[in-house]
Amino acid sequence: MGRASVRDADSAAMMAALGVGSVDELFRTIPPELRLAGRMDLPGPLSDLEVEDRCRRLAATNLDGLTAPCFAGGGVYDHFVPATVSHLVARGEFTTAYTAYQPELSQGMLAALFEFQTMLCELTGMDVANSSLYDGGTALAEAVLVAAGSTRRSRVVVAGAVNPRYLECVRTLAGVTVDLVTVPAVDGHADLAAVALDAGNDCAAIVVQQPNYFGCLEPMQEVSALAHAAGALLIVSFDPVSLGLLGPPGHYGADVAVGEGGMMCGPMSLGGPGLGLFTCTRDLVRRMPGRVVGETVDTLGRRSYVNTLQTREQHIRREKATSNICTNQALCAVAAGIYLATMGPRGIRAVADLCLQKAHYAARAIAALPGFSMAFPEGPFLKEFVVRCPVPVGEIKARLAETGPFIGGVDVSSLLGDGHYMSVAVTEKRTRDEIDGFVRALGGVSRA
Amino acid sequence: MPDEGLIFDRATAGAMACRLPECDVPAQPVGELLPAGALRDAPPVLPEVYEWDIVRHYTRLSQQCYGIDTGIYPLGSCTMKYNPRLHEDLAHLPGFSHIHPEQPAEQLQGALRLMRELEAMLCAIGGMDCVSLQPPAGAQGEFSALLAFRAYHTGRGQAQRTRIIVPDSSHGTNPASAARCGFTITHVPSGPCGLMGPAELRAALSDDVAGLMLTNPNTLGLFEREVEQICAMVHDAGGLVYCDGANMNALMGIARPGDMGFDAMHFNLHKTFSTPHGGGGPGAGPIGVKSILEPYLPVPRITERTDGTLDLDYDRAKSIGRVHTFLGNFGVLVRAYAYILSHGAQGLTEVTRRAVLNANYVRERLAEAFDIPHEGPCMHEFVLSAERQASEHGCRALDIAKRLIDLGIHPPSVYFPLIVHEAMMIEPTETETKQSLDGLVDAFLQVARECKESPDLVRGAPQTAYRTRLDEAKAARDLKLRAG
Numbered sequence: 001m002g003r004a005s006v007r008d009a010d011s012a013a014m015m016a017a018l019g020v021g022s023v024d025e026l027f028r029t030i031p032p033e034l035r036l037a038g039r040m041d042l043p044g045p046l047s048d049l050e051v052e053d054r055c056r057r058l059a060a061t062n063l064d065g066l067t068a069p070c071f072a073g074g075g076v077y078d079h080f081v082p083a084t085v086s087h088l089v090a091r092g093e094f095t096t097a098y099t100a101y102q103p104e105l106s107q108g109m110l111a112a113l114f115e116f117q118t119m120l121c122e123l124t125g126m127d128v129a130n131s132s133l134y135d136g137g138t139a140l141a142e143a144v145l146v147a148a149g150s151t152r153r154s155r156v157v158v159a160g161a162v163n164p165r166y167l168e169c170v171r172t173l174a175g176v177t178v179d180l181v182t183v184p185a186v187d188g189h190a191d192l193a194a195v196a197l198d199a200g201n202d203c204a205a206i207v208v209q210q211p212n213y214f215g216c217l218e219p220m221q222e223v224s225a226l227a228h229a230a231g232a233l234l235i236v237s238f239d240p241v242s243l244g245l246l247g248p249p250g251h252y253g254a255d256v257a258v259g260e261g262g263m264m265c266g267p268m269s270l271g272g273p274g275l276g277l278f279t280c281t282r283d284l285v286r287r288m289p290g291r292v293v294g295e296t297v298d299t300l301g302r303r304s305y306v307n308t309l310q311t312r313e314q315h316i317r318r319e320k321a322t323s324n325i326c327t328n329q330a331l332c333a334v335a336a337g338i339y340l341a342t343m344g345p346r347g348i349r350a351v352a353d354l355c356l357q358k359a360h361y362a363a364r365a366i367a368a369l370p371g372f373s374m375a376f377p378e379g380p381f382l383k384e385f386v387v388r389c390p391v392p393v394g395e396i397k398a399r400l401a402e403t404g405p406f407i408g409g410v411d412v413s414s415l416l417g418d419g420h421y422m423s424v425a426v427t428e429k430r431t432r433d434e435i436d437g438f439v440r441a442l443g444g445v446s447r448a
Numbered sequence: 449m450p451d452e453g454l455i456f457d458r459a460t461a462g463a464m465a466c467r468l469p470e471c472d473v474p475a476q477p478v479g480e481l482l483p484a485g486a487l488r489d490a491p492p493v494l495p496e497v498y499e500w501d502i503v504r505h506y507t508r509l510s511q512q513c514y515g516i517d518t519g520i521y522p523l524g525s526c527t528m529k530y531n532p533r534l535h536e537d538l539a540h541l542p543g544f545s546h547i548h549p550e551q552p553a554e555q556l557q558g559a560l561r562l563m564r565e566l567e568a569m570l571c572a573i574g575g576m577d578c579v580s581l582q583p584p585a586g587a588q589g590e591f592s593a594l595l596a597f598r599a600y601h602t603g604r605g606q607a608q609r610t611r612i613i614v615p616d617s618s619h620g621t622n623p624a625s626a627a628r629c630g631f632t633i634t635h636v637p638s639g640p641c642g643l644m645g646p647a648e649l650r651a652a653l654s655d656d657v658a659g660l661m662l663t664n665p666n667t668l669g670l671f672e673r674e675v676e677q678i679c680a681m682v683h684d685a686g687g688l689v690y691c692d693g694a695n696m697n698a699l700m701g702i703a704r705p706g707d708m709g710f711d712a713m714h715f716n717l718h719k720t721f722s723t724p725h726g727g728g729g730p731g732a733g734p735i736g737v738k739s740i741l742e743p744y745l746p747v748p749r750i751t752e753r754t755d756g757t758l759d760l761d762y763d764r765a766k767s768i769g770r771v772h773t774f775l776g777n778f779g780v781l782v783r784a785y786a787y788i789l790s791h792g793a794q795g796l797t798e799v800t801r802r803a804v805l806n807a808n809y810v811r812e813r814l815a816e817a818f819d820i821p822h823e824g825p826c827m828h829e830f831v832l833s834a835e836r837q838a839s840e841h842g843c844r845a846l847d848i849a850k851r852l853i854d855l856g857i858h859p860p861s862v863y864f865p866l867i868v869h870e871a872m873m874i875e876p877t878e879t880e881t882k883q884s885l886d887g888l889v890d891a892f893l894q895v896a897r898e899c900k901e902s903p904d905l906v907r908g909a910p911q912t913a914y915r916t917r918l919d920e921a922k923a924a925r926d927l928k929l930r931a932g
Contacts, residue, residue, distance in 0.1 A: 001532045001533075001534055001790055003790070003791060003795050003798065003799070004798055004799050004802040004803070004878035004879060005798055005802060006798060006801045006802050006805055010881055010882035010883075011802065011805060013882055014805055014806070014808075014809040014882055014885075015805070017809060017812060017813070018805075018808055018809060018812055023801045023802075023804065023805050025825075026804050026805060026808050026825045027702055027804065027825075028825065029670065029671045029673060029825065029827075030671050030673075030702065030703050031673060031676070033676070034675070034676065034703050034707060034708055035702065035703055036575075036701060036702060036703055036704055036707070039701070039793045039794070039797075040572045040573055040700075040701055040793040040796065040797075041572045041793070042569055042572050042573070042788060042792055042793040042796070043565075043569075043789060043792065044788065044789045044790060044791060044792030044793075044795070045789075045790060045791055045792030045794065045795045046789050046790060046792070048534050048790070051534065051538070051786050051789050051790050052534065052537075052538065054789065055538045055541060055544075055562075055782070055785075055786060056541060056543075057558070058543070058544075058558035058559070058561055058562050059541040059542070059543025059544045059558055060543050060558065061543070061557045061558035061561070062543040062544070062547050062555060062556050062557065062558045062559050063547070063551065063555035063556075064542045064543045064545075064546040064547055065542075065546035065547065065548065066542045066546050067542075070546075070548055072548040072550050072551065074550050075773060075774075076548055076549055076550070076774070078546075078548070080468075082465070082466050084465065084499060084502050084503060084506075087503070088502075088503065088506040088507070088510070090536070091506075091507065091510040092515050092516075092517030092518070093510040093511065093513040093514065093515045093517065093518060094510050094513060094515070094726070094727055095515065095517075095531070095536075095724040095726055095727075096515030096516040096517045096518075096521075096528075096531055096724050096725070097513050097514060097515040097516075097725065097726070097727040098521065098523055098526050098528055098725050098727070098728070099725070099727065099728040100727065100728070101523070101861070102514075102849065102850075102853065102858065102859055103915075103918050103920075104850070104853055104910050104913040104914070104915045104916070104917065104918060105513070105514040105853055105858060105913060106512075106513050106514065106727065107509075107512040107513070107914050107915055108452075108508070108509030108510050108511065108512035108513040108914075109509070109512075109513045109727040109728075111452070111454060111509055111512070112506065112509050113727075114454070114929075114930070114931065115454055115455050115456070115931070117929055117930050118454075118456070118930040118931040118932065119492075119494055119495075121930045122492045122493045122494060123492045123494070128929050128930070129929070129930070131728070132728075132729070134584040134585065134588065134730075134772065134777075135584070135772060135773045135774075136773055137770070137772065137773030138584070138588075138771070138772065138773070163773075165770065165773045165774065166773060168747075168769055168770040169769075169770050169771065169772070169773055171769055171770075172595070172746070172768055172769030172770055172771055173591070173628075173771065175769070176628070176629060176630040177630075217482065217483070217486050220486070221485065243488065243492065244491075244492075245478065245482065245487060245488065246482075246486055246487065246488060247485075247486055247487060247488045247489075248488055248492070251488070251489075260773070266545070267542075267545040267546045268545070268546060268547060268548050268549075269539075269544070269545050269547070269778055269779045270544075270547050270548070270549050270556070270559055270774065270775055270778040270779075271548070271549035271773060271774030271775060271778070272549075272584065272730075272772060272773075272774055272775060272776050272777040272778045272779065272780075273584070273729075273730035273777045273778075273779050273780065274773065274774075285927065285929070291728065292929055293929070294923040294924070294927060294928055294929050295923065295928040295929075295931075296918055296919045296920065296922045296923035296926075297918070297919055297922065298915040298916040298917060298918050298919070299916040299917050299919075300916055302451065302915060302916075303451075304915045304918050306918050306920050306923045308920070308923040308924050308927070308929075309924055309927070310924075311924070313620075314587070314620035314621050314623075314624035315619075315620040315621075315864070316620070317620075317624075318620045318623040318624060318633075319623035319624055319626065319627035319633045320627070321620070321624045321627075323624070323628075324587040324588075324590070324591060324621050324624035324625040324627075324628050325585070325587055325588075326585065326586065326587045326619075326620075326621050327585035327586060327587065327716075327718065327725075327728065327729040327730070327731040327733075328585070328728050328729040328730075329726075329728075329729045329730045330726055330727040330728030330729050331724075331726030331727055331728070331729065331730065332726075332729075332730060334506075334727070337455075338502065338506060340494050341455050341465070341494065341495050341497060341502055342465045342466045342499065342502055343465075343466055343494065344463075344464055344465060344466070344494050344495065344496050344497065345491035345492055345493065345494045345496065346464060346491070346496075347464065347465075347466045347468060348491075348492065348494065349491055350468045351468060353471075353478065354468060354469070354471055356478065356481055356482070357471050357473055357475045357476065358471075358473055360476065360481055361473035361474065379481075380481060380482050380483060380486070382482070394552070397551075397552055398552065398554065401552075401554070401555055407548055407551055407555070410550045411550075428468060428469075431472060432472040432473050435473070
């Protein structure tokens, strides 16, 4: 990699043009007492080969999902992403562009984002999608703020098992405005009677996740009816891949539907960059956070695209903006659009179906192991389920990393009482051999 | 170039671009596994296209875009520098890209080590005591630090401190982030030299002030000379001072916000540290703080165990909480880590020196044709005014920007900062040769001539781009946010 220098011929010529003998003279507006006396305490400089070597060594000490089949979920899933995605988003015209402040020079990016918005609306059955937020948790926080703003109420009821990491984001990002009331799940599902009691006339929204954090399906029609009876909005946190099979949020009355779309963009990457999906009804469009691409025409009347409704945004509205977001996850949104186009209607359905079949196959086998049982045998579930284990989950995960190795499930014990509850996610990538091996390894752990 | 249209226009019923494996486990009917009421009635209307059509379509879309890979991108405040290819490869190493955030710390030691080292690097660059890498963007960094300000004041029995001061030249995210924390905002006017003056600040200070947000160098590309006194005044009034670090490309190895008196700052890794901006993101906005604010940083924190291995600590009573679902935009962090490692202290200092040299060279060459309202030298960027072109020839900053597109150049930021009429904010960055800068200058000078000689050409631009000027008002009026 080349590095910038002030010691080349260009620099000498530019200094001559400026009439300075040294670049230092250009820093004369900085008071001398503020100049850094010594050198920053940093490693390097290293050559490309040395940087690569150091990074390879660091990477090699992580247990990765190519070495160890991954059975962890909890918001990040090891789904298959076709090669079209990585190759096309790697095009420099996409990766090295800034936000489309000059739309005439960014029509391709804007068109790709417009396509993404369209496909996301199709998938969710919602009216409007924006062109991305950071991730699933921060998108949920934005949804809650939209609900509080539109209803002028501040109490938000969380029904059942919503990803606790998401709720932590909501408490941090919306805690100034919103009072979050959580109604814990009973038997793996939202407790409708308890939610009804809490969803009074001061309720801005009911938040529900489908499938929920335990993998179980929630009774969405019933929760939707409860929300709307209270004059509250229904906010749904969804899994885009699940919508190959499951009813779209728009069809059961969601006012805002948000989710994590990172699994459509590339490998898990420690959960970041993710892709915050944000969709809502037409009524809420002017309260929507973040950038949104709209169609227009150029002076010759040709169909064109532009970032629109900018009067909601911080660079225009400053402290009155609907959100402070500026940088978003645009490239991830383009990736998700390419993913959905590559999968098509049959592909997305096939992915959800494979997850469903493989997860049930794995669940049956694990539940048959001595000492293991399904935490919520009634289900129903799609690709993720919780098992009760004979030994603490921490021990199981450590042993799975040695035998196999496998990346074990997520420890969800803190929500369920003791240290023995693990959620297991099975995607279309897991083969029968891998699942069988995982089940054998689990059996070995319990015997040890 | 022919009109590419949308992916939906290429659809062929029955086409498939992806083949998934047959189910290799005993399958059961979907109806036996899921209740009918939970299923969708009809498949989503996604395009049915062949793989070759997808590749061709998105390749063509990419060709309608302009990136740093295409040419100079002097978008002020955005630090559009070259993005090294090695870093892309490193972020895609399986040990970095195929890891799950819920794996035990024992299985993620390399990732945690990289993050721990990056925290230390950013501390050294900013002169801060501690860094959190979690904020996924600069605005989220601002929000996180300001929430820490709030918690700090509340913890000292000073909950009445509900006001944040920002200069009128500040980025829009500053007041927007402060408002999200529940603060009210006071805008302070810049002085005649474009700098914040102690007198203006004094008038705004009182015992309800939680803090000041200042960009240094500011959005005019000028170093805030009185910064030390400004920080001291805010501290004396009981407030804290935040540095919007968007302009760190002007300071690396030269001066550090921590030494100037700032209590907190963010770093835009997608600006200063060369991670690609992706047409809008993802980026990353780590924050650095002085030790008094460390207890409030987002959870989890990376901690070192006595045996030297690393762990994640969630048990921090004073923390503001979580500002990202997991550990931040890790893939972006890998690239920034590699960038800093490649450069070292000397290399980063050289980056800043060349960035400032390049900006001053362009400024000098444009000084005659355009009004430059503030005295130089500038730091890594500068703001010129197209006031003369607007009033004398009816060619506004936006017209000039659009004409630059015809000349093959990405325009600078326009109409920001808000305090300069017909503002054009130019940041060449260090990764441009003199030849490239001369091309930029020549294009500007040509447009300045055209403003006098053929203003209709300027006002009618662009003519050679994929589209002529867009009707942005129509987009907002006749709202169409999806195809079909």
